[in-house]
Amino acid sequence: MQRPWLLLLSLLALSGCDNTPTGREQLALVPDTLMADFGRQAFVQMQQQLPASQDDNANSQVQCVAEHLISRIPARFPGSPLPDSWEIVVFADATPNAFALPGGKIGVNEGLLQVANNDAQLAAVIGHEIAHVLARHGNERLTQELGIKAVLFLIGLFSEGDADTENILQALGVGAWLGIALPFSRAHEEEADVMGLELMASAGFDPRHSTQLWRNMAAASGAQPLEFLSTHPNHESRIEMLGEKMDAALRLYQQSSPVSCNP
Template sequence: MVRWLVVGALALLLSGCDETPTGRNRIAWIPQAMMADMGNETFEQMRHTMPVVTDPAIKRLAECVSVELVDALGESWPEVDIPNHWDVVVFDNPMPNAFALPGGRIGINSGLLQVAQTPDQLAAVIGHEIGHVIARHGNERLTQQLGIQAVLMVIGLASDGEVSSDALIRALGLGSQLGITLPFSRAHEVEADRIGLQLMARAGFNPKHSIELWHNMMELDDQQPFELLSTHPHHESRIAVLEESMPEASEVFSSVPRAACSPL
């Protein structure tokens, strides 16, 4: 009985597949308008609770790189529905990180500018984060999480004494983490790397600087978790993916004007 309920639930999830900009099948059921509303609400909360950098030169660099990338989106993926306006904010936070949210929001931590030392390296990070948005990775992750929870709930209700219900749910919960959630997260990261590389090249940023960026990251953080249990690939794995995709990106870069963003 339990087996057939699981099969039925998985079949229902798989019936809603569509494709990402790279052609990978995905399941993303949350309405985009709802994702945009959640993204905007989250961004506004951060803007009002975290200190914001006001240095004009830093703001100018962040906005220039972001605008160049967003302008190139329509040329690379004209079929993707993207916001007409993107709000860019630099947060005063030493953690080297950045993010993009549905609804057209880009956040950059000031600490990233210590690692992304050129506009091209910064474009590699922001392009990667925009890649998450246009591939609807947040939507896919939320859909997966809702699906996993639904299956576990059904199993919990349906285990008629064949095995311990709690034991089965714990086992399947671990399996869903190692077998679905974490690998998909790594797949998202790799896909965003590929999209970001193509996007930065189309926008006129040198794609080879993406590899320089990850070498900078390696110098910053040599201690990484075992890759199987990590939601992010190792730095070496990311560099290998970028090198594999570099010939195509370099060809694109050679055919467009250079982006005109001045370094700090």
């Protein structure tokens, strides 16, 4: 008799398979409209918790870079689901960070402008974050998390009375996290790097600045966790991968019109 959790895994594997803009197969089962609602709600909460930047130069630069990147999405990644409009906000936060959410929301912290020293380095980060949205990585991660939780719930439900159930569930929880969630997250980061590199180059930002950006990030962040236990590639791995893709990105850049967003 087939166990219920094996049946559930089979159903998840057979339903809703799709491809990302790079051609990678993915399982993203959450409706895109629902993901957009999640993104908008999260963005509203962030705006309530963090003040918007009053730095006119920072706002102007971020808006300019983001708008040039967004304008190239239809040509670079045709067929990608796009929001009706994008909202771009600079937050008065010293943490060097940026993000993009389903529903067309982009946030950039002022602190990132202390690490991204020019337009192209800023484009590398924002392009990377936009790529997460275009490739539906949030949907894929949520699908994985819901699948893992459903399987663990069913195993617990159908293993009642087993003295070792709790230990099994704990082991499966760790195994699922290390064996499913983390590797996929690293794959997402690498895919977003590749897509972001192509997007920035086609938008007129010199892709060679992407590697310098991550060197700056390495200098700013200090020690990192081991790559095996991290959702992000370490900086050296990321720089090496970007270098391998650089020739193709430079060809895109040479076909574009260079952009300057300096006030």
